[in-house]
Ligand code: ASN
């Protein structure tokens with residue numbers, strides 16, 4: 309059946325008033341993006357709950373007590389992620405087949421996590437502690453959806469060094485989607501989860517300029533890093549991506565101050581985030597495979613840089629230097 313593209317007004321938790329796809333009249337169904345749908349689990353933990361619907365096509369009120377609000381954020385985050393992959397990398401949908409996934413919000417109670425699940429081709433969001441700050445920020449949505457992209461491409465095994473690369477891929481494109489969204493209330497940064505107050509003290513979940521700022525993530529590769537949690541071994545690739553984009557040392561971007569150290573003390577010159585994104589995407593989709601480790605990620609990104617910019621160019625050399633800065637290769 310033909311479904312007209314239709315948009316409504318959403319009052320989100322983290323991004324102000326936004327436009328969301330709401331056809332047919334009116335459900336949270338984004339017909340412009342593979343008919344991606346957003347469902348209300350209403351604190352349940354299984355099934356799909358109810359597809360959000362609304363008679364006047366104005367959704368949420370910007371507070372967590374209105375159950376539509378988290379739906380607006382999740383639906384908007386999925387749309388931004390869809391648009392990013394389509395507009396920047398020419399990929400239509402998570403699998404590249406134009407088919408949308410779906411989101412579920414209000415999972416359980418006080419659930420402080422969000423997750424992608426390959427088996428339902430869907431992502432799920434908790435409401436945070438006290439059910440007061442749902443995990444539905446742009447970066448978290450992009451992180452979870454990117455797990456779907458990784459599964460559909462390199463399919464990096466979610467343990468050991470490949471697991472760290474899988475996690476980092478989600479953080480890298482989370483930052484990329486957030487920057488590309490250009491939303492005034494959630495400006496782009498190299499932090500993960502800065503909007504959802506996951507630590508209760510306003511600090512983000514992860515930092516890409518110096519991942520060890522979170523107290524657990526790794527800044528540099530070492531033999532045995534495959535034994536640490538994938539959300540911490542990811543730090544090495546997050547740090548690589550930050551330095552490749554912005555360079556080592558101190559820098560302020562969109563009002564956020566960063567200070568990125570290298571393992572060897574040698575400076576790294578950044579090539580700009582857009583080029584770094586292209587290199588990581590091509591490496592992920594063309595060269596990485598299930599068991600790619602950090603050494604393999606270095607090779608994959610160098611191959612991608614050679615394809616896109618030419619071997620021996622300043623851009624290619626920056627990739628090698630950024631890996632050296634995180635103690636991968638020399
Ligand atoms: N939010 C977490 C993640 O996407 C869930 C997990 O541990 N897989 O990484």
Ligand code: ZN
Pocket residue numbers: 451455475478
């Ligand atoms: Zn993840």
